Amino acid sequence: MHPLSNADFLSLWERGRQLHRLDRGLLAIHTAFPEIRVESVADWPLGRRNRALVKLRSSCFGPALQCWTTCPQCAEKIELNIAADAIAPQEERDHQPEQTVTVNGEIFRLPTSRDLARLAREMEHEPDRGTAAIHLLRACRVAEEPAEKSWSEEELETIGESMAEADPLAEILLGFECPACLSTCSEALDLPTFLWAEIDALVRRLLLEVHTLASAYGWSEREILSLSDARRRLYLEMVQA
Numbered sequence: 001m002h003p004l005s006n007a008d009f010l011s012l013w014e015r016g017r018q019l020h021r022l023d024r025g026l027l028a029i030h031t032a033f034p035e036i037r038v039e040s041v042a043d044w045p046l047g048r049r050n051r052a053l054v055k056l057r058s059s060c061f062g063p064a065l066q067c068w069t070t071c072p073q074c075a076e077k078i079e080l081n082i083a084a085d086a087i088a089p090q091e092e093r094d095h096q097p098e099q100t101v102t103v104n105g106e107i108f109r110l111p112t113s114r115d116l117a118r119l120a121r122e123m124e125h126e127p128d129r130g131t132a133a134i135h136l137l138r139a140c141r142v143a144e145e146p147a148e149k150s151w152s153e154e155e156l157e158t159i160g161e162s163m164a165e166a167d168p169l170a171e172i173l174l175g176f177e178c179p180a181c182l183s184t185c186s187e188a189l190d191l192p193t194f195l196w197a198e199i200d201a202l203v204r205r206l207l208l209e210v211h212t213l214a215s216a217y218g219w220s221e222r223e224i225l226s227l228s229d230a231r232r233r234l235y236l237e238m239v240q241a
Contacts, residue, residue, distance in 0.1 A: 007222075007225050009202055009203055013199055020117065022120075029041050029052045046169070046171070050087075063083055082189075103155075106141060108137065115136060115140060134156070173187070174189055212236060213236065217235075
């Protein structure tokens with residue numbers, strides 16, 4: 001993995017700010033892991049993608065994830081603190097799941113970011129979870145004939161459970177108890193969106209620091225970013241004193 005410098009963050013942010021949230025996550029992985037640039041990360045199973053994002057996030061921002069959510073029962077705002085190892089233990093971060101599962105004689109490959117992107121386009125005007133699940137299974141079904149396939153609710157549940165068992169990090173659910181109403185709830189963690197929000201906040205802080213020091217000393221962006229964080233903070237303290 002390639003440690004990201006401040007200049008890397010700025011370049012990543014500039015290239016990704018107009019992209020879809022899914023593509024931002026893939027761009028971040030390609031930037032931080034040069035050894036896999038020849039691979040199509042969009043075709044990785046979602047669990048493998050999420051493991052890479054956890055590793056990247058821990059390297060750049062530390063092992064503790066802090067986020068906010070809202071209780072669906074009473075609308076209380078809740079702060080969640082999650083350890084990266086609780087999501088993807090260090091020893092499992094390079095684990096690659098099996099590529100397919102077999103249920104009732106049918107073979108399904110595991111969903112990928114490309115599948116989610118295609119699904120988002122197809123469901124843009126029809127945001128129904130049940131229909132979305134069927135579309136996704138049809139896309140992941142490995143079959144010689146392209147015939148439309150339907151499944152009962154029981155079959156959908158069985159296939160979904162088999163996929164979740166094969167790729168448990170494909171969907172990350174955070175369980176918590178609301179301190180206000182004591183309801184037990186869960187919230188899906190969207191890692192590409194979460195990581196990009198942190199990158200965006202970091203870049204905006206860096207650009208403000210560049211503006212402040214360039215205005216005070218006439219230094220270029222390259223010169224300011226080449227300073228260590230400690231030296232840059234000290235110069236900022238002197239300028240703002």
